[in-house]
């Protein structure tokens with residue numbers, strides 16, 4: 001692997017990069033979740049568990065608990081579909097979506113606070129004609145706010161309405177704390193499981209042409225690209241929330257699932273692998289694995305946490321050794 005420093009706008013990042021300037025980690029990435037390996041590897045499992053929970057899953061759970069306690073109307077108010085409480089949920093969801101994407105975008109892409117450090121590509125947001133208003137950021141903001149914020153809220157509102165009317169039975173966390181906590185902690189894993197299959201469906205010819213192409217206009221992604229999708233794709237993604245009424249989980253579990261889809265997608269498409277807090281201190285931030293899906297399309301449909309890509313041979317870790325196999329599969333699918 002070539003190890004070059006990219007120099008643009010006077011910035012030198014000193015990061016490991018391939019010959020085309022793309023960031024390329026000098027360690028193994030995308031190894032399948034050790035939880036699914038045999039014989040068990042306790043040390044690897046413990047490390048994986050730590051990365052699974054900290055920092056983002058724990059932060060998201062804290063946000064959901066605060067949302068449930070302070071930013072969700074009483075269930076007794078939600079027995080009828082009235083504009084007041086629906087608007088409250090719509091606004092809080094939009095504010096959270098816009099707030100998170102804006103903070104990350106301004107820091108990393110606007111102020112360029114860490115320059116090219118940990119940046120996947122050497123390009124900044126595009127002004128290509130393929131985007132609405134010839135502007136990737138405005139295009140991404142439009143699809144995220146008009147689509148994601150609305151579809152996410154619609155799923156949440158309809159389920160809260162059903163919970164409020166007793167159409168769905170749900171567990172009481174005080175009586176079943178273990179089930180409640182387990183459902184909460186397994187929600188990201190459930191999404192990884194669900195996402196793989198939903199995403200494979202979106203890559204079928206018809207659904208790609210009518211819906212998934214919108215997300216894939218973003219070869220280089222930023223925080224606003226995370227939920228920049230066609231509303232049909234939003235329905236696919238947020239439908240992962242429906243598992244909760246099916247298994248009788250608490251409304252908070254359902255709300256967490258929706259927030260996880262939104263927050264996880266925004267952070268995971270950040271465009272930078274780590275966010276630098278100060279010299280030598282950074283948090284593992286985004287998802288190089290999925291950035292390869294945006295660059296090459298026919299690989300890494302899921303996440304290594306639920307290693308379907310490894311099982312079905314669609315995994316690609318970005319290494320020169322694996323590159324030819326990935327390109328050969330792409331040629332076989334598309335003839336080019």
Ligand SMILES: [Zn+2]
Pocket residue numbers: 215269290294
């Ligand atoms: Zn994506």
Ligand SMILES: [Zn+2]
Pocket residue numbers: 199203212216293297
């Ligand atoms: Zn895709």
